[in-house]
Structure formats: structure tokens, C-alpha cells
Amino acid sequence: MDIGKTHHHVAAVDGDGRLVYSRRVANDETALLAVMAEVSTHGRPACWAVDVTTGLSALLLTLLWRRQVQVRYVSGTVAFHMAAAFAGENKTDARDAVVIAQTIRMRPDIPVLEPTDRLLAELTVLTGYRADLVGQRVATLFRLQELLTGISPALERAVDLNRKGPMMVLACWQTPAAIRHAGVDRITALLRRGHVKNAIQVAEAMVAAARQQTVTLPGQRAAAVVVGQMATEILALEQRIAAVDDLIAEQLDQHQLAPIIGSLPGMGALLTAELLVHTAGMTEYDSPAKLAAHAGLAPVSRDSGTVSGNHRQPRRFHRRLRHILWIYATASVYAEIAHRLGWLELDRALSAAELEQLSTDVGKWVTQDRALPEVIETFGPPSLWIGGTNPFCPKTLAYTTAEPGHDLTCFHLWNDFADTPAGAGLQGVHPEPVVLAVRHRPGMFPDSFSFTPEGLHRRPTADQRSVAFRSTVWIFHGDRARYASGVFDTLEAALAWAAEHQVTGTLAEYANGGAYDITVSEGRFTPSKAHHGTADHVAAFGPGLRHFHLTDGCQD
Template identity: 35%
Template sequence: MAVKAGIDVAKEFHWVAIVAAETGKVLLSRRVDNDPDSIDALIAQLRQAEAEHGELTAAIDLMGGVASLLTAMLLEAGVRLVHVPGLVVNRARRASKGGEAKSDPRDAATIADQLRLRDDWRIVTAEDDITLDLRMLVSRRRELVIDQTRRLNRLRETLAGFFPGLERVVDVTNLSDLRLLVRFVTPEEVREAGRDGLIDHMLAAGVRRSYAEPLAGKAIAAAQAQHVIVPGQKRMAEFAREFATDAIAARHRIGELENQIADGLDRHPDAALVRSLPGMGATLTAEFLAEAGNLDRFASADQLASAAGLAPVLQQSGKMNYLRRATAGSKHLKFIFYQSAFCAIRTDPLSKAFYQRKRAEGKRHHQALIALARRRINVLYALLRTRQPYQADYRHTTATAA
């Protein structure tokens, strides 16, 4: 005999349901607070159930975040733990008696029932410190980049609202331009400072003279063309200076994170192999290693492609039989392979030739890039399996040696 434990994960407390694998009889269903003492008590009950009824497998519907403490303690206790995705739980619950009615006990029981039906769920393992650190760094960098994009868009919009001439001549993605906007954002401020004042300010902030002088000239010309004070200009100018100051701070923090990511890649055993593939820079390599996690869970390149949503999906019913594009899979993994393929067609002759061949076959730009991304998964998987870096002339070298 065997027992299955389904754990519905939540922030304040979890709900666990332990059922007999053969009969589906519920042996235990109770609340477990999300604290060490309560989880220790749960582990004791799991061990007791295993001793009385046979081998135990537990499943959670969420990984990371609020499930981190629970996951760490279960793995440390030696509990066999698997992941049943929340979407699967949702669909299975809706298809069972009760339909759309939802409760924590019902979700926990549904998770346990899924364990009874299938034995091929993804096994949860303890991650190494390097990969975990990379995941946190990459996640934080992604958040800051998204916030920075939104901040710069707000800066453009605010500038265009009261001083459109200046908004047209500055590049808010450039650090030197941001140095100017920290202090001078209204036509009056620019005219009062004069060309020399603007240049002196930027030079003191570390801007090169060759860049500061043309920028100052453009700013003066824009200020001379506008003498109207827009209603609300004072407050909008305050916000513009604030956006510029925050954008500079964010750039510095993103730079620090990228240095930490580089250090993490130097310590990761697979980083050099992944980076050897054209188009996989430091950031994309770190994002891939962080998102993919333990690469041993992918038994083939096809499985990795499926996880990234880049493997065609069979649609067959009666006489109908065709392949369609996948809609599932990790969007982050798909973006990583798509972006690296886009970079590769500009730097790698073989990738460019493959892309052009697909275009010649009638595929659109997006379709050709998807095809290239899928092909590059095979190459990347081979690099990781053979532990050999990418060689553009691999086939030629092999043929010559033979």
C-alpha cells in the first residue's frame, strides 16, 4: 500500500490532505500554519502515516515564495516531494463533483487525487546555492528594468507636457542626459544657466565635454524657442527632476546586480558552456540557468523545448491530424531562446544562414526566429550533455579527424 499527501499552499496557513492511494479514503485533512513548529508537527504525521500505510509521496501546488519554508523543511526531512501545478489542480477540481466550488480542503484532496492518478510529476529537489542566488538576482534585475522602463516613459511624458522642445533633444536612456535633467528641466532654468552653466554642471557630473557641449547647445535652442509658462509647470518640473534622479540611482543598482550576476556565472559549472553559444550573453545565460533550474530534469532536448513552449503540439481527432504552436510552457524560457536567436542572426553566420533559409521557404520573420530558437535548443542541450563548448566548425573538424 501507499499514501499520498496533497498540500494546498497559502500565505498564512496550508491545508494538507492525506489519502490512501488504493481506495482514495481520506486519512487526514487539517490546517497547517506556515511556521516551523506547525510544519514539524505535519512532518511527524506524514512519517506516522508512512509507517502505518506504506510509502508516502507529498505534493505542493506552488513553488517558491510562500512555499519556501514548507518546501525546505519537507526536503530536509527526506519527504519525497513533487509539484502538481496549480492550473492542473484548478481544472481537475472543476471537473469533479462540486464543480466551481473552491475550498482549501477540497484543493488539497484534489492534489492528493492527482498523485493517485499519475506518477510522472516533477520531483522537487533542493537547489544549489549558486542557482538559487542567480534566480534571486535575475528576478530583482528584471523588476528594476521594468520599473526603469516605466519611469523613463513617465519622464518623457512629463517633459513633453511642459517643455516639449527639451523632450525632443534629450535621450532619457542616456546617463549624460539624465545628469542634465536632474537640475535643469524648464525653459527658464536653461536660459538662466546659459550654455556655459549647463556645460559646467554636466562636466562636474562626469559627462564628457564632447557630449556636453552639443547637448547644451540643443537645450539652449529649445529654451529660446519657448517663453510660455505652461499651467502646472512648477509641479511637473519637480516630478521630472525626481524621475531623472531615480533613474540614475536605478541604473547604478542595475549595474551592481549585473556585476553580482557575473560573479555568480563565474562560479556556476554550466555557465561557460551556455555562454559559448552565440547570442547567449551574460544576462540571457543567467536568466536561462535561473529559470531552467536543475538541468538533469530534462531527459532530452525535446523536453527542454516543450518546457519552453517551443515544441509543436499534436492535434488529432478522427481524420484530423496536424501540429500547432504550443501555448503552454515557460514564457521566460521562450523569451530567452527567442531573444538569443535574434542576437545570433546578427553575429553568427550559421544562425544567419539558417534564418535566411527559413525565410526563403516562405516563413515570416517571427516564424523563422522560432524555428531557429528550437534548433538552438538541440545545440545547447548537446553542449551540456557532452560538456564541450560550442564550435562553429564542429562538423568540419569531425570529418577531417575521421
């Protein structure tokens, strides 16, 4: 079925691909039931298929699932490419419906849609609504910044408009003259009623910026009216977003997987809800590898003829799902960046002497296997706890001072769910998370860790570590040139040289060593054919790393 807002188009084909039914039907329960009955007269359908899974098809899908009919999802991208396999260039609802029907006849790999439970359906609505509200807030904020710059550039520079305090002030006073007239005391009183932190500092900054400008700019009066309305609208949007967040948290409390996912570092209520929504409650994947492939985290092969072992980033993947997993993976790195920028609110701040003593003692302390309770008993509560309280999941404990310039000493702990017989309940590999490594030394990232015996046991082998730490060079090979004409330590240096000389050719990354041997040792290529590893195969083997095509010194 080709899905529409008010009407759908139904097309049915038999096993030989002959069209046996085609009709336009209203998106109405009575009409849809009538069409299902008519289609059944041509024989019980093997399955139905739709090209939309949002609210437009909700009524149809519910009726089909109640009749225990198999429903498959033919995405718009698949339908578009499949349409090229049929004669003609017409684009009509009837033809689209036939293409969808022919697609599920010829392709048994098309995914099956399963009924969505109540919790996931409600989370889908709430997360989508929240995304709309955030989009409205961002668009309004950008327009407000533009208008405020037209009133007073100094005022726009002086405050962070992503904060509640400046927005409350702009909702009341928008021009430099009005802010000067209001004064520090009135603005401070307003901010304190709104429970704004650092109310005095915000008020003083805005008044000081207002005193820098005494002239009135063209269009200021109208712009001030619009800025006041926009500031009020943004404050209301923030309240609505907060209310939706509360509803999402309430729904998550009822989902059985929410405590497990939420215990992962960086996975708050919103990311947990979005992950459940975009993965259908984690039911669409048979293995972690399929989840990684759907999120675009697994490389895809690009081999041809005797050239093998080439991998590139995928182009078709679930972008929102990859964004969620990327935020989760980089949460602990954000912690150190946030601390250096002064954004991090610590649960406990150590003195400089305490941090130095901890970094000195921990090297000997990790020579034995340690568990989470021993970390707390020896070094006290952490400055920052990354990861939930679930004892079966990994977490990171960080210790530091209130001084942003000081490094974090991070204890990386690991645990996982153990394989247990059915009905035995959840158990961990260890009773409590165990310490694998502590990052406490300055210098290069790989050299800053001390490992426990358990960490050394689980540490990747040298060949596996070489994927991340093996040094590489960049080699330029000009078009129609017989030999390479440039070797560079960094990509930046290579691109600068290419731009300077306006050369045309290929810039490729190579690891130190033989491309075939390195790729096999890192597990990126597995010999599986008779010619793999022969002299000709090794001589023609590509590095499978990054490469760029340059034209006149610029990337294509």
C-alpha cells in the same frame, strides 16, 4: 499542501482516494514538523505535493528534503483544471489541498521537485530582484515622459531619455527657462563630470529645444518638481541595477555551466543566469526536444479523424524561457540591424577598399576547409566577434566599415563537444572551430552564402531547406462556398482584399505542390497507419501551415 503566506493547508488521501487527514498549519518550523509527524502516523506518505515553489514554500520544502521525502509540483493551471473533475464549486484552501493530493495520486507524470543548490537559489533571488528594479525604472520613465511633455514637448522630443546624459540634466533643471539659464557650458561641465559621451552635443540639443518654447504651461511648477525627483530616482535605479548585475556575474563565475552557456552567441551574463534559473541548472530535460517543447518552440499536432498532419503553435509554454532562447537565436541578426542604425561599436573598421577586396577574395578562399586561426591570419581581427572564446562552441566573425550603409561580411564557424569516455576530459569535434559558410554576396538571403566543403557536407538537404524557402500562396474559401474565391502571393494582399470586400471565411497558407507530399518530405508528418498515403487520406490532407478565420474581413 495548498501553500499560503502565513498558513498552509495539509490534506492526505490513501491509495483509494479516501481523505485521511486535513488540517490548517502555520508557516512555522515547529508547526510544520508537528504536522509531518502526525501525517506519518497514517502510514509513510508516498510523496508530498505543493502548488507554489517560491519563497512562500521555501521553509516547508527544506524541511521535507531534509527528511528525504519526495516532493512533487502541481502547478496552479493543473490544479485549476483538475478541480473541475470533482463534485462541487466551492473554492476553499481545504478543497484545494484535497485536489492537489488527488492529482498526484492519479497522475504519476507530475514533475518531482529537487533540492535547489546554493548558487541557483541566489541567482533566482538576484534575477528576480533585477526584474523588479527594471520594472520600476520603466514605469517611472513612462510617467516622466508624460510629465515632461506637459512641460515642453520640444524638450521631450529632442533627447533620448533612455540615456544617462539627459536624465542628469533633468535632475538639475526641468523647465525650458531653467535649461536656457543654465546654458551649454554649465550643462556640458555637469555631463563631463558624469563621464557622459558626446556631452557637448547633448547640451546643445537640450538648450536648442528649450529655446523653442517661451510660454509657461499650466501645472509646470509642480510637474518640474516631480520630474526632478523622478530623474534622480531613475539614476539611482540604474546604479542599483548595475550593482545587481555585478553580483550576478560574481555568482556565475562559480557555476560550472556558465562558461559553456556564456560562449554561445548573444548569451551574456544576465541571459545565462536566467537560463540556468528557469531550467534548474539544465537538469530538468532528458533531451533538447524536451527543452524546445517547454519553451514553446516545438509545434503541437491538431489532428482529428482522417485529417492529420496539422500543426499549430503551442499555447502553454514557459514564456520567459522562450524569450531567452529567442534573443539568443536572433543575436547575429541584431548585429547587422544595429550597424545600419549606427548603434554598433566596432572593434575594427575596414576601409571600403579592404571590404570590397575581402568580399571578392573570399569566394575562392572557402573552396577549402578553413579553421578559426586561418580566418584571423588571412583577414585580420574581425570588426565584430559574436560568441565567446570557447573553442568548442560556434561563433560568427563579421567584417565591415564604419559606414552604416555597408553590409557585413560574416564568417559562420562551428564546433561542438565530442563524445568522449568518462574521465577523458572535454574535447571538441575539431581542435578549433571550422568555417561552414561566409555571407558576402548581395541579394536574397539564401543566395548570399559561399560554403566550405565541410559546410556543404553539413548543409541541409533540398527537402529540409524547403521548410524555410519553399514559396507559398494564400487561398481564401468563403463560408458555405463550394470553391475558393481568392489566391494571393502574400498575407498582406489577402488581408487587404478581405477587408475591402468584408468577406467571411477561412484564409489558409498553401505551399506549391501536394500538401501530403510536402509535409512528409519536410518531416512534419510520418506515415504510421495503414490508411496513410491512400487516395482518400491524401485528398483530405491539410497543409498544416498558417490559417486565419475572418468575419466581415477582420480576423477573429
